[in-house]
Amino acid sequence: MTYDVVFVVASALAIASALGVVLSGNPFFSALSLIGNLVALAALYLLLQSDFVAAAQVIVYAGAVMIMFLFVTAYLGGRASEPLRARPWYQTLGAIVAAVAVVGELVFAIDQQAFGDGASVSDAFGAPQAVAASFLGRYVLTFEATSVLLLIAAVGGVTLAARRPAPREEGVIGVFEIQRPAHEVSLQAEVIDAETRFDVVPAGQARDEDGKG
Amino acid sequence: MHIGVAWFLGVSAVLFGIGLFGVFTRRSPIILLLSVEIMLNASNLALISVARYWGQQSGQVFALVVMAVAASEVVVGLGLVVAMARRRADLDVDSLTGLRN
Numbered sequence: 001m002t003y004d005v006v007f008v009v010a011s012a013l014a015i016a017s018a019l020g021v022v023l024s025g026n027p028f029f030s031a032l033s034l035i036g037n038l039v040a041l042a043a044l045y046l047l048l049q050s051d052f053v054a055a056a057q058v059i060v061y062a063g064a065v066m067i068m069f070l071f072v073t074a075y076l077g078g079r080a081s082e083p084l085r086a087r088p089w090y091q092t093l094g095a096i097v098a099a100v101a102v103v104g105e106l107v108f109a110i111d112q113q114a115f116g117d118g119a120s121v122s123d124a125f126g127a128p129q130a131v132a133a134s135f136l137g138r139y140v141l142t143f144e145a146t147s148v149l150l151l152i153a154a155v156g157g158v159t160l161a162a163r164r165p166a167p168r169e170e171g172v173i174g175v176f177e178i179q180r181p182a183h184e185v186s187l188q189a190e191v192i193d194a195e196t197r198f199d200v201v202p203a204g205q206a207r208d209e210d211g212k213g
Numbered sequence: 214m215h216i217g218v219a220w221f222l223g224v225s226a227v228l229f230g231i232g233l234f235g236v237f238t239r240r241s242p243i244i245l246l247l248s249v250e251i252m253l254n255a256s257n258l259a260l261i262s263v264a265r266y267w268g269q270q271s272g273q274v275f276a277l278v279v280m281a282v283a284a285s286e287v288v289v290g291l292g293l294v295v296a297m298a299r300r301r302a303d304l305d306v307d308s309l310t311g312l313r314n
Binding site for chain 2 (some may be wrong): 004007011014021031034038044048049050053057060064071076080081082087091092095096097098100102103106109110111113117119125126130134135138139142146149150154156158159161169
C-alpha cells in the first residue's frame with residue numbers, strides 16, 4: 001500500500017516538474033524544476049531497490065551537474081531567457097504530434113507485453129557492493145571507456161570555453177554571427193554616407209578617422 | 214492494483230515524450246540541454262526498472278554509464294553556450310546557421 005502511494009506521488013512529481021522544465025520561460029526556474037524531477041526519479045529508483053544509483057543520482061546529478069547549469073544561467077543573466085520572437089504554429093503542432101506519437105507507440109508496446117511479477121531478489125540487490133562487482137568485473141571495459149569519455153569531455157569543455165573572444169572586425173567568425181552594437185552600426189553608416197557624398201576618402205583612412213572620433 | 218514494471222516503463226515513456234516536446238519547441242540552448250537531460254533520465258528509469266524485473270545488475274551499470282554520458286554532454290553543451298555568449302552571438306539555436314551551406 002505504502003509502495004503504491006509513494007509510486008503515485010513520485011511519478012506525479014516527476015511528470016509535473018518535467019512539464020515545468022519544458023513550459024517555463026525562465027531558465028532558472030527550468031533548472032530548479034529539473035532538480036525536483038531528478039529527486040522524484042531517485043525516489044522511484046529506491047522503489048526499484050537501486051539504492052546506489054538513487055544516491056548517485058541525488059549527489060552527482062541533482063547536486064553537481066545542476067549546480068553547473070545554475071552557474072551558467074547566472075553568468076548569462078537575462079540573455080539566457082527564451083528569445084521573444086513567436087514561433088510558427090506548425091512547429092508547435094508538429095512537436096505535439098511527434099511527442100504524442102512516440103509516447104503512444106511506447107505505451108502500446110508496453111501494453112502488448114505480458115509482464116510477470118519479476119524476479120525475486122535479495123536485499124543485497126542494488127547495494128554498492130553488488131554494483132561494484134558488476135562494474136569492476138564483467139563491465140570493466142565499459143568502466144574504462146567511461147573514464148576516457150569524461151577526460152575527453154573535460155578537455156573539450158576547457159577548449160571551448162577558455163578561448164579568448166575573437167576580434168570583432170569581421171561579420172562572421174566561425175559559425176557564430178556577430179551582433180554589432182547599434183551605435184557602431186550607425187557610425188559605419190555615416191562613414192559610408194560620407195564616402196558616397198565626397199568620393200575622395202579611401203576606406204582605410206575613413207576608418208582611422210572614425211576610430212579617433 | 215499491483216504496481217508492476219509496466220507502470221514504471223509507462224512513466225518513463227511519458228517523461229521521454231515531454232523531453233522530446235521540449236527539444237522540438239524551445240529555442241534557448243540551455244533549456245534544450247535540460248530537455249535532453251529529461252530524455253536521458255527517462256531512459257535511465259526504463260533501464261533500472263527492467264534491471265529490477267530481471268533481477269540483474271547490468272541495467273544499473275548502464276544507468277550509471279548514461280549518467281556519465283549526460284555529465285559529459287552537459288560540459289560540452291555549456292561550453293558551447295558560454296562560447297556563443299562570449300562572441301556576442303544571439304542565444305537562439307535557430308540563428309546558428311553558419312554551417313548550413
